[in-house]
Amino acid sequence: MSVFYKDRVCLNVLAKDVENATEIYNAADGHVLIGVLSKQFATVETAVDGMKKFADQIDNAVSVGLGAGDPNQWKFVGDIAREYKPKHINQVFTGVGYTRAAVNNDETMINCLVSPSGKPGYVTISTGPLSSKEEKAVIPIHTAIAMMKDMGANAVKFFPMNGLATIEEYRKVAEACAKEAFYLEPTGGIDLENVEEIVEIALKAGVEKIIPHVYSSIINKETGKTNVSDVKILYNKLTVLVNKYQS
Template identity: 60%
Template sequence: MKLTPNFYRDRVCLNVLAGSKENARDIWQAAEGHVLVGVLSKNYDSVTRAVDDMRDYAALIDNALSVGLGAGDPNQSAMVSSIAAAVQPQHVNQVFTGVATSRALLGQDQTVVNGLISPTGTPGQVKISTGPRSSQAPDGVVPIETAIALLKDMGGSSVKYFPMGGLQAIDEFKAVAQACAQQDFWLEPTGGIDLQNYEAILTIALEAGVSKIIPHIYSSIIDKETGCTRADDVSKLLTMTKKLTG
C-alpha cells in the first residue's frame, strides 16, 4: 500500500466524506487526486470490519484514505488508532490526546495525523481537552502556540480546528493560521465550511502563510437522500482552490 502521501505536492488538499466505495472513486476523480477521502470509524461495529472495508476503499483511490472519528467523537479515538495501524492510510483524524497513540501504532512518520483543538471565544486561546475523558472535564485552554508545540511533541502533523461554525470563529481562526505559519505546522479547518464561505476561509490560511492546508468540507456537499458527497461540488471546490493557489 502506498504510504507516501500523494498530496505532499499540493499546498491545499481537500478532505471530504465518502458515502460508498463508488462515491469515493467519483470524489477522487472529480478532485483530480487532490483530495483525502474520509471514511468514518463510527460507521463500523468492530475494528476488524472497519479494516477490511477501508482496505477496499484505499485500493480504489491510491490510498488517499482519511480515517475519521465521526463528528469528532472522542470515544472513537482508540478505534481510529487500531484501524490506522492495520490499514496504514495517508491521513488520520484524532482528538488531541490520541495523537501519540496513533503515531506510535502507525510505526512511521509519513501518514498525516491531525490533533483536534477547538475555539474558545478568545483569539489565540484554544481548547485541547478533546479526548474521551478530558472532554468531560473543565475546559483545558492553552495558547495556540503551546498546543502546536504539544502536537509536535506527540508526533502530530497538523491542527484540526473544529468546530469552526463556518465564519463564526473567524478572528480565532486567523490567530490559529498565523501560529501555524510561524511554527511551520499544517492546518485543517473544519466545521460549517461550504461553497459560499470556502474561498474566504482558505484565503485567510493562504495569506497567513500556512505551508499546507487541508480544509474539511462535509455535510454542506452531501446529498441528504443518498448520503454521498456530490462529485460536482468537489469539482467546484477544486476550481476555487486552483484559482486561489494559482
C-alpha cells in the first residue's frame, strides 16, 4: 500500500516507541511516515537494529530523521542507509548524493533540506555541517531543485518554516515543485491550526506529492508520545483537502 493518500498527501510524524508508531500508523490508515531520529542511537548498528523493529510493525514506513535538521547527523544517516533501506530519509543539501549512493536504490525517498532565504523564489542551500556556519548560499528555487535532482533527491524539505511566518516564500517553493514535478515537504511550526492552509497551498499549486511534517505540536509533553487523537484529526483534515482537489 502507498503511504500517500490517493497518491497525493502523506503525514510525517514522530513516534516515541514501536507501540506509539503502530497506533499512529493505524490511526492514519497507513498513510503516514513515522520519523525515527538517528540522534537517539549511539552507533549505526544500534540504529539499524532499532529502526528495523519499527519497520517490522508498520510495513517499513520509517522516515530516518536527522533530529531538528542537525547537519552533524548527515553522515550517520547516510551510513544507516547502507544497512537498512527505509521508505524515507531526511537529509541536508550537501549529504544527498552520499545518501543516494549509500542506499543504492531508486525506491527510497530522500528529501533535501533547504531553508528560507528571506526572499520569495530563493532558498538557502548551505545547510551542511560546514556550509551552515559560513555566509548563506542563496540561489533560485528552480536551480536548487535541478541540483537536488542531480544528486538523487526526490523532495524539497523546506525548513524551518516557522508555521505561517515564511508563507510567501513557501508559495514560490510550491509553485516550483509543481512545475518541476518534484515532491514537497513543509516542515517547522506546523500544527492542527495551520496545517490545512499549508497543505492546500501545495495542492492548489499542483504539487505531485506533499509530506507535511507535524512534530512537537502534537507530542504529549508528559509522556513524550505523539497524540494518536491528534493524528486522527490531521488525517481527517488532509483527507477532506485531498478529496476536494481530486474532484
